[in-house]
Amino acid sequence: MIIKANVKEALKSLVTAKQRTILALIGIVIGIGSVIGMVSIGTIVQNEALKQFRDMGIDIVSVTKDYERQGADEGFNIEHIYGLPDYSPLIKKVSPYIVSSTQYSYADKDFYIEIMGVSESFFDLNKLYVREGRLLSDLDRNRSFCVIGAETADILQKAGVKDILDRQFLFGERIYTVVGILKKLPEGGGMRPSGINRAVLTHITTAMRSFTTNDITTFMARVSAQDSKTAKTAIENYFGKKASGLSVRVRTAEELIAQMQKQIQLFTLLLGAIGSIALIVGGIGVMNVMLISVTERRKEIGIRRALGAQRSDIETQFIIESVTLCFVGGIIGIILGIIISYFFSHFSKWEFLISQSAIVLGFCVATAVGVFFGYYPARSASHLDPAAALRE
Amino acid sequence: MLRLTDIHKSYRVGPTTVDVLKGISLAVEKGELLSIIGPSGSGKSTLMNIMGLLEQPTEGTYSIEETKITYDDDRTLSSLRNKMIGFVFQQYHLLPRLTAIDNIGLPLIYRGISEKEIMERSMEYIKKVEMQERSRHKPTELSGGQQQRIAIARALVGNPALILADEPTGALDTHTGQEIMNLFKRLNEEEGITIVVITHDPKIAAQCRRKVELRDGIISG
Ligand SMILES: Nc1ncnc2c1ncn2[C@@H]1O[C@H](COP(=O)(O)OP(=O)(O)OP(=O)(O)O)[C@@H](O)[C@H]1O
Ligand SMILES: [Mg+2]
Numbered sequence: 001m002i003i004k005a006n007v008k009e010a011l012k013s014l015v016t017a018k019q020r021t022i023l024a025l026i027g028i029v030i031g032i033g034s035v036i037g038m039v040s041i042g043t044i045v046q047n048e049a050l051k052q053f054r055d056m057g058i059d060i061v062s063v064t065k066d067y068e069r070q071g072a073d074e075g076f077n078i079e080h081i082y083g084l085p086d087y088s089p090l091i092k093k094v095s096p097y098i099v100s101s102t103q104y105s106y107a108d109k110d111f112y113i114e115i116m117g118v119s120e121s122f123f124d125l126n127k128l129y130v131r132e133g134r135l136l137s138d139l140d141r142n143r144s145f146c147v148i149g150a151e152t153a154d155i156l157q158k159a160g161v162k163d164i165l166d167r168q169f170l171f172g173e174r175i176y177t178v179v180g181i182l183k184k185l186p187e188g189g190g191m192r193p194s195g196i197n198r199a200v201l202t203h204i205t206t207a208m209r210s211f212t213t214n215d216i217t218t219f220m221a222r223v224s225a226q227d228s229k230t231a232k233t234a235i236e237n238y239f240g241k242k243a244s245g246l247s248v249r250v251r252t253a254e255e256l257i258a259q260m261q262k263q264i265q266l267f268t269l270l271l272g273a274i275g276s277i278a279l280i281v282g283g284i285g286v287m288n289v290m291l292i293s294v295t296e297r298r299k300e301i302g303i304r305r306a307l308g309a310q311r312s313d314i315e316t317q318f319i320i321e322s323v324t325l326c327f328v329g330g331i332i333g334i335i336l337g338i339i340i341s342y343f344f345s346h347f348s349k350w351e352f353l354i355s356q357s358a359i360v361l362g363f364c365v366a367t368a369v370g371v372f373f374g375y376y377p378a379r380s381a382s383h384l385d386p387a388a389a390l391r392e
Numbered sequence: 393m394l395r396l397t398d399i400h401k402s403y404r405v406g407p408t409t410v411d412v413l414k415g416i417s418l419a420v421e422k423g424e425l426l427s428i429i430g431p432s433g434s435g436k437s438t439l440m441n442i443m444g445l446l447e448q449p450t451e452g453t454y455s456i457e458e459t460k461i462t463y464d465d466d467r468t469l470s471s472l473r474n475k476m477i478g479f480v481f482q483q484y485h486l487l488p489r490l491t492a493i494d495n496i497g498l499p500l501i502y503r504g505i506s507e508k509e510i511m512e513r514s515m516e517y518i519k520k521v522e523m524q525e526r527s528r529h530k531p532t533e534l535s536g537g538q539q540q541r542i543a544i545a546r547a548l549v550g551n552p553a554l555i556l557a558d559e560p561t562g563a564l565d566t567h568t569g570q571e572i573m574n575l576f577k578r579l580n581e582e583e584g585i586t587i588v589v590i591t592h593d594p595k596i597a598a599q600c601r602r603k604v605e606l607r608d609g610i611i612s613g
Contacts, residue, residue: 012489299485300487302485303485303487303498304498304502305446305470305473306444306446306473306479306485307473307474307479307498307499307502307546308470308471308473308474308475308499308502308503308550309470309474309502310466310467310470310471310502311466311467311470313502386446387441387446387447390441390446390481390485391437
């Protein structure tokens with residue numbers, strides 16, 4: 001009954017739209033929102049990193065030619081790439097690929113489509129599976145067969161194409177026969193090249209013949225998981241010898257995860273700073289609101305004391321009131337934090353997650369702020385001289 | 393029941409001290425209806441605050457039912473106020489945001505009684521002051537006399553041995569004031585509750601069986 005009455009009292013002061021109450025709550029909202037955003041984004045990145053391990057393993061590296069160096073006009077020589085596993089036993093498998101974008105027209109409508117030239121190993125390294133039909137193999141060398149991504153299939157279907165499998169399509173300059181449709185991939189698969197869902201995959205030899213530019217700028221490799229650092233050095237040394245002037249950049253899964261974490265570090269730091277400052281400002285605001293409330297209700301405190309309220313009863317009453325205020329701010333803040341992390345995951349194309357522990361943390365922080373900043377006003381209320389308050 | 397022995401009370405006001413009570417000795421027996429009368433500023437309210445454990449005397453001893461009050465533990469004092477004493481004030485001092493019935497139940501919430509029992513007892517006492525028709529009214533929706541009845545019900549709800557009333561009729565017209573006095577007399581006679589009424593109205597004081605006059609901080613009659 002005491003608690004219920006006190007919560008009601010706090011909500012009343014909020015509903016009667018005391019401006020200072022609302023101002024104080026803005027601080028709490030921003031503070032809790034930032035904290036929730038910070039923790040949620042941490043969880044999103046953590047999840048993304050885990051997904052990297054789960055989806056593709058940590059033994060995949062991606063090798064890109066270094067555009068900033070001299071002689072960067074040329075791409076990799078495909079024979080050099082295929083020679084890598086023989087050079088170092090740490091490199092198990094290689095998979096060069098090239099990408100070119102083109103338009104596909106059907107029934108007077110144009111669609112933007114990416115054509116990727118890949119080898120058989122590409123499907124294995126990227127863990128790609130078919131929904132219908134079959135995958136490409138190295139026996140499809142120079143042949144006009146293709147496998148299409150799940151979204152490409154959807155686009156074609158929406159455009160009105162029936163029976164996609166075994167049908168012929170004019171993609172760019174060439175007619176391809178679709179032999180397989182891939183299963184849909186989740187967004188952002190770490191090492192996996194982006195856009196496979198919206199791509200047309202053909203054999204790399206076919207692609208190199210029909211593309212206008214056929215420089216290979218990237219390839220993937222599976223390396224020995226324990227020695228990814230040594231493998232990285234081996235790849236760099238190999239290309240240093242084989243193609244002087246061509247310098248390469250090797251990215252390992254570990255580096256990718258580290259990079260992701262670095263990317264969010266500044267962001268979380270910023271949110272953490274905003275959050276702490278806002279919480280302090282909001283907390284002081286709440287303290288001010290509570291101090292005014294205590295002053296305005298001196299007589300009430302005196303009456304309650306005369307009727308037998310202990311000091312601790314009065315203290316509890318005002319702490320509950322302050323916690324209730326912060327809780328209301330906390331709820332709005334949690335919603336704000338979820339919105340922040342939603343936009344973050346939306347723009348970084350990482351999977352959105354609502355972290356339950358963040359929500360629990362939000363309520364804990366709100367309660368802590370309420371208790372901490374409500375303590376002083378509540379204490380001064382409980383030490384008020386009842387006789388003096390009743391004389392007023 | 394109450395025993396005040398050579399009670400002094402002085403206040404510090406800036407550099408000087410004001411002596412309000414200058415040696416009060418007074419005993420109140422169980423079942424008494426006592427009036428304390430005196431001019432404004434004579435220290436009546438101060439005396440009542442001391443009797444009601446809201447203030448600590450500067451000097452002297454105070455005992456309730458043969459137990460000397462030590463003033464060192466706030467919890468004991470609060471608990472005594474809660475269980476032993478019912479206050480009635482000139483300005484009623486009801487909580488404006490609570491309904492009449494909730495105001496009456498206020499002393500009970502500090503006893504850890506269930507909500508249901510609080511409601512039952514509040515209903516019982518609102519009937520005793522014949523205000524049950526107004527139980528859901530806020531204090532501002534009640535007349536002065538009605539508010540004072542609610543305040544009396546609040547003072548009684550905890551079943552105290554002592555009622556301390558500081559000018560309970562001071563804000564009421566003669567007729568309504570008389571009704572409140574009749575209520576006190578009835579409670580005193582029928583239920584044996586000890587009542588101390590502070591007043592500066594001789595007509596009110598005359599209705600009490602015993603009268604104590606306070607003048608300039610000492611008992612003069
Ligand atoms: N906290 C205080 N500090 C200083 N002086 C005080 C304080 N409380 C009371 N006094 C003084 O003590 C004196 C007696 O006050 P008290 O309220 O007891 O008088 P009273 O007899 O109840 O008068 P009234 O009939 O007007 O209510 C007054 O002069 C008042 O100014
Ligand atoms: Mg007075």
